[in-house]
Amino acid sequence: xxxxxxxxxxxxxxxxxxxxxxxxxxxxxxxxxxxxxxxxxxxxxxxxxxxxxxxxxxxxxxxxxxxxxxxxxxxxxxxxxxxxxxxxxxxxxxxxxxxxxxxxxxxxxxxxxxxxxxxxxxxxxxxxxxxxxxxxxxxxxxxxxxxxxxxxxxxxxxxxxxxxxxxxxxxxxxxxxxxxxxxxxxxxxxxxxxxxxxxxxxxxxxxxxxxxxxxxxxxxxxxxx
Numbered sequence: 001x002x003x004x005x006x007x008x009x010x011x012x013x014x015x016x017x018x019x020x021x022x023x024x025x026x027x028x029x030x031x032x033x034x035x036x037x038x039x040x041x042x043x044x045x046x047x048x049x050x051x052x053x054x055x056x057x058x059x060x061x062x063x064x065x066x067x068x069x070x071x072x073x074x075x076x077x078x079x080x081x082x083x084x085x086x087x088x089x090x091x092x093x094x095x096x097x098x099x100x101x102x103x104x105x106x107x108x109x110x111x112x113x114x115x116x117x118x119x120x121x122x123x124x125x126x127x128x129x130x131x132x133x134x135x136x137x138x139x140x141x142x143x144x145x146x147x148x149x150x151x152x153x154x155x156x157x158x159x160x161x162x163x164x165x166x167x168x169x170x171x172x173x174x175x176x177x178x179x180x181x182x183x184x185x186x187x188x189x190x191x192x193x194x195x196x197x198x199x200x201x202x203x204x205x206x207x208x209x210x211x212x213x214x215x216x217x218x219x220x221x222x223x224x225x
Contacts (some may be wrong), residue, residue, distance in 0.1 A: 003069035007079075014079070021081070021089050028091035029115075036114045085134035096131065096167070104143020104171035104181075106135055111164050123160040125193075128185055132195035135169040136181040140199040143171045145179040147199030160185055160192035169195075177201040 009017070031052070038045075068082025068089060081088040086096050094116070100106040118124030133152055140147050169183030178200055185193045 003067065005069055005071050006073070007071040008073050018088055025087075025089055025091050025095075032091060032115050033113055083134075085131055094131075096134065098135065098138050100138060100142035102142070102144075104139045104145070105168070106139045106142055106170070106183075107166065107168045108135065109164070109166050112162050114162070117162060119159065121162055123162060123165075125154075125156060128156070128160055128193045129154055129195070131167055132169070132183050132185065132193065133197065135167045135183045136195060136197045137199060139169040139171055139181045139183065140174075140179040143174075143179070145171065145174045145199070145201075147177070147179050147201045150178075150198040150200045152195060152197040155194045156192070157194060158187075158189065158192050161187050163188075165192075172196070 040048075068080075068087070070078045070080045072078045079088075080086065082090050084090055084092050085094070086098060087093040088095070094110045094112060096108045096110050098106050098108045112123050112127070116123050116127045118127070129152065132154065133149055136152070137147070137149060166186040167183065168186070169181055172180040172182050174180065178198060180196065180198055182194070182196045184191045184195065
């Protein structure tokens with residue numbers, strides 16, 4: 001499947017790369033926030049632009065082709081570090097650190113700042129959809145029923161304020177290759193957005209998931225880690 005690449009790293013190497021890229025990505029994230037909110041002089045803006053362009057050129061001197069995709073090891077564990085919600089190397093991602101239990105229930109506490117604004121002081125509705133799509137998909141995988149999004153329906157109960165938020169998701173039911181999940185985003189005043197979705201295990205993934213479950217029955221197969 002395009003975008004999935006075998007990359008066998010030791011646990012120590014994965015920790016080293018995570019510790020390298022987490023603060024680097026956070027620095028880029030901070031730059032985005034600063035760019036939105038800065039009030040420095042036009043001269044400072046032009047000088048900063050030149051510095052940013054120079055740094056971009058340095059980073060582009062050696063880079064992969066296309067998107068990051070998912071890197072996986074011999075056991076099938078995946079590293080979706082380019083993911084736009086949980087990606088260790090993606091400054092667009094808030095990022096969410098998703099916790100889960102074996103039942104398929106997932107949760108995450110996170111912060112959304114100025115970069116995620118839609119209506120003034122509120123989270124853009126599309127960002128809420130992005131996060132809930134990820135959370136519901138995570139729930140399906142955590143419960144041993146991974147799949148790709150087939151349908152996603154959202155109900156916006158109230159405006160979602162920028163700041164500290166919590167997302168929760170869980171498996172509603174499953175039938176064969178189909179899993180139905182629900183979830184919501186919580187703000188200081190309660191539920192802001194609710195979601196329900198259908199996730200289907202694609203044909204290309206079924207043999208691999210079956211083999212992994214047979215080899216590691218205690219594991220919870222997922223497309224994303």
